[in-house]
Amino acid sequence: xxxxxxxxxxxxxxxxxxxxxxxxxxxxxxxxxxxxxxxxxxxxxxxxxxxxxxxxxxxxxxxxxxxxxxxxxxxxxxxxxxxxxxxxxxxxxxxxxxxxxxxxxxxxxxxxxxxxxxxxxxxxxxxxxxxxxxxxxxxxxxx
Amino acid sequence: xxxxxxxxxxxxxxxxxxxxxxxxxxxxxxxxxxxxxxxxxxxxxxxxxxxxxxxxxxxxxxxxxxxxxxxxxxxxxxxxxxxxxxxxxxxxxxxxxxxxxxxxxxxxxxxxxxxxxxxxxxxxxxxxxxxxxxxxxxxxxxx
DNA sequence: ATACACCTTCCAGTATACTAGAAGGTCAAG
DNA sequence: CTTGACCTTCTAGTATACTGGAAGGTGTAT
Numbered sequence: 001x002x003x004x005x006x007x008x009x010x011x012x013x014x015x016x017x018x019x020x021x022x023x024x025x026x027x028x029x030x031x032x033x034x035x036x037x038x039x040x041x042x043x044x045x046x047x048x049x050x051x052x053x054x055x056x057x058x059x060x061x062x063x064x065x066x067x068x069x070x071x072x073x074x075x076x077x078x079x080x081x082x083x084x085x086x087x088x089x090x091x092x093x094x095x096x097x098x099x100x101x102x103x104x105x106x107x108x109x110x111x112x113x114x115x116x117x118x119x120x121x122x123x124x125x126x127x128x129x130x131x132x133x134x135x136x137x138x139x140x141x142x143x
Numbered sequence: 144x145x146x147x148x149x150x151x152x153x154x155x156x157x158x159x160x161x162x163x164x165x166x167x168x169x170x171x172x173x174x175x176x177x178x179x180x181x182x183x184x185x186x187x188x189x190x191x192x193x194x195x196x197x198x199x200x201x202x203x204x205x206x207x208x209x210x211x212x213x214x215x216x217x218x219x220x221x222x223x224x225x226x227x228x229x230x231x232x233x234x235x236x237x238x239x240x241x242x243x244x245x246x247x248x249x250x251x252x253x254x255x256x257x258x259x260x261x262x263x264x265x266x267x268x269x270x271x272x273x274x275x276x277x278x279x280x281x282x283x284x285x286x
Numbered sequence: 287a288t289a290c291a292c293c294t295t296c297c298a299g300t301a302t303a304c305t306a307g308a309a310g311g312t313c314a315a316g
Numbered sequence: 317c318t319t320g321a322c323c324t325t326c327t328a329g330t331a332t333a334c335t336g337g338a339a340g341g342t343g344t345a346t
Contacts, residue, residue, distance in 0.1 A: 009292065019293090020335060028333085039342050041293055061257070062250035065333070090254050097251040101244055107205035108240040111233050114204070152322065162323090167304060182312050184323055208303070 005043040015052045022052070030055060030069050062093065148186040158195045165195070173198060173212050205236065 012019045025031040031051065034042040058068045067089055074085050155162045168174040169185075174194065177185040201211045210232055217228050 007293075018335080021333080023295095024334060037293095037342095039293075040295095041342080061253055087258060090258050094251055094254050094258070097247045097254075101247050101251075104240045104244050104247075108237055108244075110204055111237050111240075115230060115233050115237070150323075161305085163305060164303080166325095171303085180312095180323095182323075183325095184312080 011044045154187045
């Protein structure tokens with residue numbers, strides 16, 4: 001049993017997650033409150049290293065902290081490998097990504113259309129506030 | 144000359160932008176500070192209606208307030224139809240959209256891969272913290 | 287003894303674009 | 317004169333995931 005007490009700085013070093021963030025995760029409820037030394041220093045074990053690395057990986061997958069929390073809570077409640085919940089979460093997330101992508105593509109296309117119109121500005125007829133706005137204010141009154 | 148004094152409620156009604164938002168735009172510097180009545184009520188003109196509608200349209204194109212501000216300031220500085228700046232802005236914006244889309248696609252694909260692996264869990268070998276995390280904490284200690 | 291790195295808590299700020307609500311003034315109608 | 321709809325300013329909250337800094341305690345080496 002290597003019960004090496006890892007202080008927060010070490011944990012940070014081993015995981016690449018800042019101490020601020022570690023404390024934040026604890027407060028957020030995604031990391032367990034660790035034991036403390038006599039002088040109130042947090043100390044962690046290898047388990048915490050693993051858990052934090054797991055969180056990190058989940059984040060890289062694009063999960064939000066709240067979603068990671070869900071997964072962790074479910075796992076802690078002893079629910080099997082909690083695959084249904086996670087599968088559900090992932091499916092929803094994928095859908096969300098798809099929606100977002102469509103949305104971005106739409107916005108992008110609209111911008112491109114505008115842009116294309118400008119590139120060949122053959123006739124610049126009545127383009128008051130629509131395309132290139134020449135917004136007239138009452139003189140230079142802004143002080 | 145129809146110098147109808149439009150109060151903020153009317154402006155809101157005519158543009159579909161809430162009064163709160165209108166005041167916020169003013170503070171943000173995107174809408175001019177309007178004249179006031181004796182009793183300190185803001186009053187607006189048709190020009191403001193147009194400008195606000197322009198802002199609304201620009202927002203729909205996916206521009207941020209700060210970007211709209213840029214465009215407006217440039218226009219107010221008397222820079223031609225300010226097309227170069229706007230073209231630039233739009234080009235950058237389009238690039239940003241593209242990047243974001245790629246990013247989302249990557250995240251999406253990674254999720255899908257995970258998901259596919261789960262759907263046919265033929266061999267569930269060494270999946271400690273990697274796939275379906277069975278995170279063991281020390282009992283049911285959370286109080 | 288003191289320097290230094292480390293730890294603690296707490297408060298505030300970041301970015302974005304608002305929204306909610308409180309407390310109070312104004313105006314026209316009845 | 318009161319009611320109700322409008323207007324005002326100001327403060328704070330929303331969501332997200334942290335980051336920064338202050339003020340102060342701890343532990344070890346010299």
